[in-house]
Amino acid sequence: MSDDEEGTVHYDGTEGGWGSLRGIAEIGLQERPTPAALNTLRRQNKVKGFMCVSCAWTKPAKPHTVEFCENGAKATFWELTTKRCTPEFFARHTVTELRSWKDHDLEKQGRLTHPMRYDRSTDRYVPCSWEEAFNAIGGELRAIDPKSAVFYASGRASLETSYLYALFARLYGHNNLPDSSNMCHETTSVALKKLIGSPVGTCVLSDFDTCDAIFFFGQNTGSNSPRLLHPLQEALKRGVKIVTFNPIREKGLEVFKNPQSPVEMLTPNSTPISTLYLQVKAGGDIAAITGMIKHVLAADEAARSEGGRDVLDRDFITRHTSGFDAMKAAVDAISWDEIEQESGLFRADLEAAAQIYLEAPRAIAMYGMGLTQHVHGFDNLAALTNLWLLRGNVGREGAGISPVRGHSNVQGQRTVGISEKPELVPLDVLAQQFGFDPPRDEGLNTVAACKGILSGEVKAFIGLGGNFVRAIPEQGQMEKAWTRMRLTVQIATKLNRSHLVNGEVAYLLPCLGRSEEDLQSTGAQAVTMEDSLSCIHGSVGRNTPASEHLRSEVAIVAGMAKATLSPNPAVRWDEWTGNYALIRDCIERTYPDQFADFNARVFTPGGFYRGNPAREREWKTQSGKAEFTPPARLRSIGFDDAPGRYRLMTLRSNDQFNTTIYGYSDRLRGIEGTRDVLLMHPDDIAAAGLAKGQVVSLVSDAGDGVHRQVDGLAITPFLLPPGCIGAYYPEMNPLMPLWYHDEQSHTPAAKGLPVRIVT
Template sequence: MAERATYRPYEQPTGGWGSVKSLIRHSTRQRAVGAVPALVRHHNKPGGYMCTSCAWAKPAEPHAAEFCENGAKATFWDVTAKRATPDFFAAHTLTTLRGWSDYELESAGRLTHPLRYDAAADVYRQTSWQEAFEAIGARLKTYEPKSVVFYASGRASLETSYMYQLLARLYGNNNLPDSSNMCHETTSVALPQSIGTPVGTVLLDDFDHTDCILSFGQNVGTNAPRLLHSLQEASERGAAIIVFNPLRERGWEEFLNPQQPVKMLTNSPTRIASEYHQVRAGGDIAAMVGIAKALIALDAEAFAKDGEPVLDAAFIAEHTHGFDAFRDYVEGTAWSDILDASGLPRAAIEGAAATYARARATIAIYGMGLTQHKLGVDNVQMLVNLLLMRGQIGKKGAGICPVRGHSNVQGQRTVGIAEKTDLVPLDRLAEQYGFEPPREDGLNTVDACHAIVAGEIRAFIGLGGNFLRAIPEKELMEERWRGLDLSVQIATRLNRTQLVPAAGDTWLLPTIVRSEIDQQAGVPQIVTMEDSTTCIHASRGQWERPDGDLLSEPAIVAGLAEASLPPNPLVPWDAWVGDYGLVRDAIEVTFPEDFRDFNRRMDTPGGFPRPVPARDRVWETDTGRANFKLPAALSASFDDDDDADVLRLVTLRSNDQFNTTVYGYDDRLRGIHGSRMILMMNRDDRVRLGIAEGGDARLTTVAGDGIVRTLDGLQVIDYPLPAGTCAGYYPELNVLIPLWHHDEQSKTPAAKSVPVRATADGAGPV
């Protein structure tokens, strides 16, 4: 019988002694206690290594311990003493391993040798790098280029990512889907239309100058805990912090900084959010339209009383396009519709607007709670609209701030990991390397999945990640994955994707991690990455690599390239592997505006920022101005809200998790322990739908496509959620998300408002 969870609301602050105890527990589990001193000395520090977890910015003057709880967990799992050796694989068939949990698989430890799947014995067997490269290259030479996918997770360095995108284009396609397709691709579509740049405009020091922070759909306590330092400082100097999120997350409520001994000893946390509004899942557009409506009314009132204007009329006139149409839309939207769609009272929305109206400099931050919806682009653009109304982009202490996930997910797009050809300087690549790059757009993640389902893909190369666990439509995708002719996974630890073999050949290629010393030609190498604020940082590994036969990611990419591509004297794969500085020189040639003096500047304290024109109020849009964009609807969800029994499911991460990596079964900050098969429900919804308190539920997706997507055995917990909203854990609930259920423009999977029916387990449709 499955483990039953316990639930008791967590009343302690984020950070504090709970975080300290968690670090002790996880360092012990991974037999990595000895890593703690080096973690303090080198983690996110000048001359040290950059965290492999989140992409949040690194300060020029780091704290004594410049890491968070999740960053420390990621490091413990990277430098764990546990090993998944060839003997481990000889003793465990893939059929057996598929019965293990995600936690058990990755907790087996670091991969140590290249492995090839033996279908007859159903096990991975040790092989050599030469055999791997020769066999993989031989197969790749037989395929039509468009039938191969080159997927990239977000943790590879800028150097590896640049080499990887060049490999794909020399091979003959732009099939470069990446993890950003599943999270912030919406940002990359929305922001260029609004302000002419695919990235945020905020730098870390802007937080020192802001007096108001708007947050939508972002859980700082789990997803970017180091941001809490800036939020703590902002709160303590009196800045307003207004949060819109379906769940009340402890990270937005209180923070006890473990690096402040007096506060720790006296248990004196800092209040973070000054206002907290639990918007209904999918109701963010409505809430923001309500704020805009209130701002327009406040501005009219100020004008009538000869008071200080609320809207920045001069900025709007000089720098924006489309405001009149936007104002007409907002004024023509009824308050009753806004309140129904948002699930919030009018007083709450007007109160947030009044706070924002008093602010001098405002930062708007957001996460996947905005991007992963049917109208995710509309969500993001509506938040930009709020900033444009008051001239809050292109000034100190203000701007738009998407909080990215993986530590280099933004950077890999910067150096060419992109399926869209208009994002890559193909002409420059052609001149630099003497070839004709493919000019047709490639496959993003959703399109790659459709092509796999349709049998159009022969081979899949995975640079990191856990593709089959991260994507929607799990059952169908695993079935069709077995029809591939070739699967190659470059990885550090075991995960579920590696347990679904291709029909032809399956390889598992182990690599070192960023925190380990990467020595090539007798010289320790440096890698670089880009954070959420577009700043570039150098990273130097500090730990010895595990015993075994591992290669660096650049060496693996070069090995695949040399085995599968015709020789090209203009592409010095071997020289690049011997000196990553040469790769950085090549990056600078391809992207001179972004990487001027790359090797010289990579050690700049706090990183060096790439140029973002919108920071200087230069708008590279179709109108030459920042554009007000009208949302298509007040609700960003797929359901039409006609059926009260249809709930909107939010999938989310636990405190013991980073993306698909599950560190344990304790979601401490939500008070849930012992299981991940959980459904959090509004109590009134549970009672109305006839589900027993503490009982089990079945979720069934409301899709209308004739396919039944259902999941049983979810333990129900009464949780303080808005009516009509329920929540459960990713990736377990991905099985409920149709592959076509994505943002209309970016194709980012819409995992934050999935229409479902909840019934008592055994009482629903089968």
């Protein structure tokens, strides 16, 4: 740790550069990947190559020589490790013992090699055949009400697998299809759908070539999507200004040393990223954005009174929007004192940010879970949409709203039917296509599924990837309730915490990784995924599978479905498993407007764009126009400040992707060798009578009478807004009540938890 800057821990280097190469090398030495790993990296994110399993940032039509980032390389090494988690490992360790291991140590055991069944009498996993697993799973599912089963999907499975998984659920009889989007960007899906008629962002990659300003809100580019730094660097060379709002000064949005630039690597040169970096309070974004809107409205009034040109795009507002007058009246009634108090920022700084927005003919807004994971996350996005609509920055080249997704296909899964909301799925088309009557009632999202498990109403859980038990709120209660389910099935590549909390009947099914060759009856198969800019990319794995006993995710889903469902001549599980092109034909028939000529376009350079009505200014909203929203509040957290109460933000480290912990280095924050830290401003440490390095506990201050506590956190001085503290996800999830979520999307509110410190 380095702690010479105002007595705080920080990182003196840059994002990228030699530090990034060292980070890749350390994981490479740890995992000892197969020799094919280097060739996989060469093909990564390129046409007819392998699409990274890390973030969902887009893949350019003309890729760089190296088109992977530090986290992408780590993810590839993690998948292509030479370590194996075999039946012999499970014979040596009981499940109870393994529950005491850390997340990192579990996944460090390597790739799962055999299908396994949990034997309760010995508390161990034992090997079984695929046929035994499928028959048992099918028998259990047939014995229960379909609506008491949950089919969860992490955001990594391909479009082909996701389409079949959703079809399996509906043929079986339910819409209980929660996915990882429910835990991160569901607020985007709900808010943007209501406000502009599209549940996803409106930008494409070429917009970054023509924009004039880029604004970031609550997104850590350096750790979560470093390849995005390349188009940012190119934009900066054109004179584009970048403004960042984030409670933490994340290194990736401060300064970047491009590992592919000899000049930057061999000299002190680097690229400053943010023109203006404002450390807004956690939960203060509505106030900050409202302050910018207030300045824009004032500038427009001043220009009109002086006979100048309109600052607002009045033609756009008149023709394409609804609710402007009500929004303006609400903003006019809010004082600057309120805005400064709630945002934690000075008026002058917010006006400086707004002036950059005003001087940019075309602006892009990018955001992450710093906006979506709040009790009033919807209001965050409503405020952001208000600001962008004022100057017509939605639905034209070089401008737009662009959420930055995490999982590599989390957006695509929703596109092809993984949704608990029946109104988002063309059920009539599916009914005709496959000759059945799909369920029409709303299914269970993540929060509702957890409630169903707690109440005992959910009897079976199938997990298509991910680490659900570790990622959700209310971990203490959830783990106890989990074991009361009748059936749990986990499809995975590596061992994680969720595999150690089992129902009465439990199976662990190992699948191929995306980088591995997927040989079926018609030959090697390709899969597809959708990036966060709505482009579809093909991916081909070429590496030898980690075990001859592995099956593809498509084959596993088909195997379970065949063992569960009655035969249907229109549903051809065996043919689909043998030839994934036939699945893509089905997707095209279900979604003809978005997937026309799907098979012919799988390997389009840069992916093929599936379209977005809002980008064409076709507003599929209730009013038929884009919606302004009067701000109902200025804070997105769900509680009031009080003496001794802090706003806790959960964080991911530089050595982490979602719940996967690659190692114990958070280089970009200057933290090494531990995750058991509590980041606090030095003034808050002194005011609380605490000391650097002191070990404390955090307890929930949600006020619902439930005791939630996490122990063993070392006080670590860090530059944060007063009253805001930070600690790592998923370790802090036990502090999050299940009911503490965005009011409209039910996304858990992990970026603003009420807590107290206990010594």
